[in-house]
Amino acid sequence: MSDLRHIILIDFMIDISPLFGYAAVALTISSFVPQVWQSLKTRSVEDLSLWTLIIFVCSSSCWLTYGVLIFDIPIILTNTIVFTLQMALLVLKLKHNGPRQPKTKIEHVAIWVKDLEIMSAFYSKYFQAEKGNRYENPSKNFSSYFLRFDHRKTRIELMHNPEYLPKIEEGYKFNGLAHLAFSVGNRQHVDELTNHLREDGYTVLGEPRTTGDGYYESVVADPEGNAIEITI
Known part of the structure; x- marks a missing residue:
């Protein structure tokens, strides 16, 4: 009886495991959306580190490649969207990263x-x-x-x-x-x-x-x- 319960529990965890993956997708994407929206609205990217954005873009592109190779949908979906958001921030940084205006x-x-x-x-x-x-x-x-x-x-x-x-x-x-x-x-x-x-x-x-x-x-x-x- 205990073995049956154990098998049922394992099957249940296997069935719901994708939910954790999609929850991670939603949370990871939502962590970048406010920053992209704020930067698009204000055209202000002075406080964003250029090298941090470059590292983020490289990281998400590596994760995306890894997801494609193992055909993992949550990884592919997450990093496709995150890569796009990070590239948007990087483009804004390169476009509007002129001389800093004095802050009084x-x-x-x-x-x-x-x-x-x-x-x-x-x-x-x-x-x-x-x-x-x-x-x-x-x-x-x-x-x-x-x-x-x-x-x-x-x-x-x-x-x-x-x-x-x-x-x-x-x-x-x-x-x-x-x-x-x-x-x-x-x-x-x-x-x-x-x-x-x-x-x-x-x-x-x-x-x-x-x-x-x-x-x-x-x-x-x-x-x-x-x-x-x-x-x-």
């Missing part, structure tokens, strides 16, 4: 403070900020800290000058919030964006230059006079 992100927000140590301790204690090294510029009587948040993705610059008084200087606001800094990727983009804003009639408050603490930056005024720092 907020680099940091700068704040004038009366006491660097008290302010940096406050943000470290209550907001888990990671404090960098203190920067000193004796010629300008200037000192500052960069505070990093969220695994260094977000930063605040605390700036101090004992002679500082809140005021309006050179046409832009100069009280607590000093400036908003945007990173545009590299020096060329800093220069290009600065000139573009100048041509559109905005005031350039500081020409592109390398600062004492090693930043390449320019400063422009937004429509309401707020200082915008453009950096790499």
Whole structure:
């Protein structure tokens, strides 16, 4: 009796085994469809690795050849469709893989403070900020800290000058919030964006230059006079 049950179980597993193959087909194909659709819709393939796509295409072509040789329908079906999807991504990558466009992100927000140590301790204690090294510029009587948040993705610059008084200087606001800094990727983009804003009639408050603490930056005024720092 036990042998009969064993035989029935084996026959049952043999009968349903193709279902697992076709389930693998559906899941494998569906894993590539969203990426192909997104790339076709946005024409953006910058984040896709060219060599990864080439390896994928070679892998699926080998699997397809293997499936044909052993005449395995699930393998043939899966890799025919996957090969087609991967080739579509590869063609898009080769077609649209031109020079990268600069991706603007907020680099940091700068704040004038009366006491660097008290302010940096406050943000470290209550907001888990990671404090960098203190920067000193004796010629300008200037000192500052960069505070990093969220695994260094977000930063605040605390700036101090004992002679500082809140005021309006050179046409832009100069009280607590000093400036908003945007990173545009590299020096060329800093220069290009600065000139573009100048041509559109905005005031350039500081020409592109390398600062004492090693930043390449320019400063422009937004429509309401707020200082915008453009950096790499």
